[in-house]
Amino acid sequence: MELTDTVWEIIKSNSNVCDGKVWYGVKSTKIFCKPSCPSRIPNKSNVLLFTNLDDPVKCGFRPCKPCQPINELVSDEIWVAEINYILESYYDQDLTLSELALLVHGSPSHLRHVYQSKTGLSPSKKLMQIRMDKATKLLQSTKRPISDIANDVGIPNNSYFIKIFKNIYGITPHQYRAKHPN
Structure with missing residues (x-):
C-alpha cells in the first residue's frame, strides 16, 4: 500500500480510524505500530505501510510495546532485542537514554529497569x-x-x-x- 497524504495525516494525528486495517513499520527502528500509536512520529521517508498483520513480522519488524499492534503484550525479551538493535545501529550517534526510549517507544526509567534486569547492564554501559x-x-x-x-x-x-x-x-x-x- 502506498503512503498517501491522507494515511500520513492519520498517522501524524494518531487517529484510530485505520487501526486493524493498516499498520506502519519504521525502517530505522524495525518497529511496527498501529496508526493510533502515541509514540514519536517517525520521519515519513522511514515509513512502510502494511495491510496484512503478518507482513511486518515477515519483513523483520517487531511490534511496538505501547500500542501493541498485534493485541498482545510485547515481552521484555523482545523489547530488549529492540533496544540492542538500536544500540548496535546508532552507537556512533549521541544516543541519550531519553532518545533511546523515544526510539523504542517507552519511558526512560522503565527502559533502564527492564534492560538492566534482563541483561545485567545499563543501556549506557552496553x-x-x-x-x-x-x-x-x-x-x-x-x-x-x-x-x-x-x-x-x-x-x-x-x-x-x-x-x-x-x-x-x-x-x-x-x-x-x-x-x-x-
Whole structure:
C-alpha cells in the first residue's frame, strides 16, 4: 500500500480510524505500530505501510510495546532485542537514554529497569561496550588517527575516549594499536 497524504495525516494525528486495517513499520527502528500509536512520529521517508498483520513480522519488524499492534503484550525479551538493535545501529550517534526510549517507544526509567534486569547492564554501559568493541576493531584494522576513531564510535571528545579506553583495557588506544598491529 502506498503512503498517501491522507494515511500520513492519520498517522501524524494518531487517529484510530485505520487501526486493524493498516499498520506502519519504521525502517530505522524495525518497529511496527498501529496508526493510533502515541509514540514519536517517525520521519515519513522511514515509513512502510502494511495491510496484512503478518507482513511486518515477515519483513523483520517487531511490534511496538505501547500500542501493541498485534493485541498482545510485547515481552521484555523482545523489547530488549529492540533496544540492542538500536544500540548496535546508532552507537556512533549521541544516543541519550531519553532518545533511546523515544526510539523504542517507552519511558526512560522503565527502559533502564527492564534492560538492566534482563541483561545485567545499563543501556549506557552496553552502548559504551559496543563503542569500545568497534574502536578496538578499527584500531586493529586501520591506521586512522585515534581522534577519528573516537569520533567514528560516537565519542567526539578525544581525551574522554582515551580515558574510557584506558579504564576498560588498562592501556591507551595507541598502546593497544601497537600490541595489535594490522
